[in-house]
Amino acid sequence: MILPGEKAPSHRHSQGALRFITNGNGAYTIVEGERIFMEEGDFLITPGNLWHGHEHVGEGPMIWMDCLDIPMVYSMGGTFFEPYPDQLERPRLPDNFLAGRYQGGMTRPIQDRYASVAPLSSYKWNRTLDAIEGLSHFDPDPFDGYAVEYINPSNGETANASIASWMQKLPKGFHSKAHRHTHATIYHVFRGSGYSIINGEKFDWSKGDYFVIPNWAWHEHVAAEDSFLFSCSDLPIMEKFGLEQSQEFVQYTGHQEVTGEFKPKTA
Numbered sequence: 001m002i003l004p005g006e007k008a009p010s011h012r013h014s015q016g017a018l019r020f021i022t023n024g025n026g027a028y029t030i031v032e033g034e035r036i037f038m039e040e041g042d043f044l045i046t047p048g049n050l051w052h053g054h055e056h057v058g059e060g061p062m063i064w065m066d067c068l069d070i071p072m073v074y075s076m077g078g079t080f081f082e083p084y085p086d087q088l089e090r091p092r093l094p095d096n097f098l099a100g101r102y103q104g105g106m107t108r109p110i111q112d113r114y115a116s117v118a119p120l121s122s123y124k125w126n127r128t129l130d131a132i133e134g135l136s137h138f139d140p141d142p143f144d145g146y147a148v149e150y151i152n153p154s155n156g157e158t159a160n161a162s163i164a165s166w167m168q169k170l171p172k173g174f175h176s177k178a179h180r181h182t183h184a185t186i187y188h189v190f191r192g193s194g195y196s197i198i199n200g201e202k203f204d205w206s207k208g209d210y211f212v213i214p215n216w217a218w219h220e221h222v223a224a225e226d227s228f229l230f231s232c233s234d235l236p237i238m239e240k241f242g243l244e245q246s247q248e249f250v251q252y253t254g255h256q257e258v259t260g261e262f263k264p265k266t267a
């Protein structure tokens with residue numbers, strides 16, 4: 001949470017970070033000299049080794065979810081951190097400057113033919129919502145409803161190289177099929193309410209809650225009203241190391257015993 005008038009001094013580190021804005025407006029993050037103003041529902045990335053800091057110049061508290069790959073980077077011996085020499089970095093570019101390069105949505109600037117690490121730092125909520133509404137005329141994914149992944153628009157890969165981020169809509173009454181997979185997921189309930197059954201235990205959730213689906217835990221989701229879930233997972237790491245597997249739940253006997261088709265993912 002950042003309060004009006006508060007500043008987070010600029011710094012950089014080898015760990016990659018992403019933010020999902022859950023409450024409030026009026027703060028900015030400054031990344032490599034560009035001030036990016038943040039609003040509820042926006043998704044932002046700060047890949048490793050880029051200077052970044054924050055300041056709240058608006059009103060009311062502002063809250064966001066941060067997700068970083070600190071444990072992975074630490075376990076691989078790659079941890080570096082450096083404070084900015086002069087507290088908060090000063091703007092060197094116009095506000096929200098780089099977002100303008102991808103306004104078309106279906107076209108890529110020719111300079112980005114060879115991928116850039118963060119060609120887009122901010123993903124606005126209304127654009128994400130448009131994408132999901134467009135999807136909702138089609139069949140939902142049986143496990144995740146109407147779900148989209150935030151991507152790096154220069155190469156189509158996941159927006160943050162080591163953390164996958166999704167926004168999904170579960171329409172009122174949706175009851176997903178159950179499955180389990182190697183990657184673990186952290187969920188934030190952005191809108192709506194419902195429950196998830198995780199390894200046979202029911203967890204109610206509503207707006208503002210967080211819940212976790214651990215690695216290889218059976219899970220299914222049920223929406224009591226139209227619900228939007230933001231989530232982060234270690235799926236890209238699992239895939240890069242060839243560890244991602246998933247299994248669909250076919251029959252529940254009430255005990256540990258299950259029958260299911262084991263389907264290794266072929267990436």
Ligand SMILES: [Fe+2]
Pocket residue numbers: 011013017052
């Ligand atoms: Fe940071």
Ligand SMILES: [Fe+2]
Pocket residue numbers: 143179181219
């Ligand atoms: Fe899942």
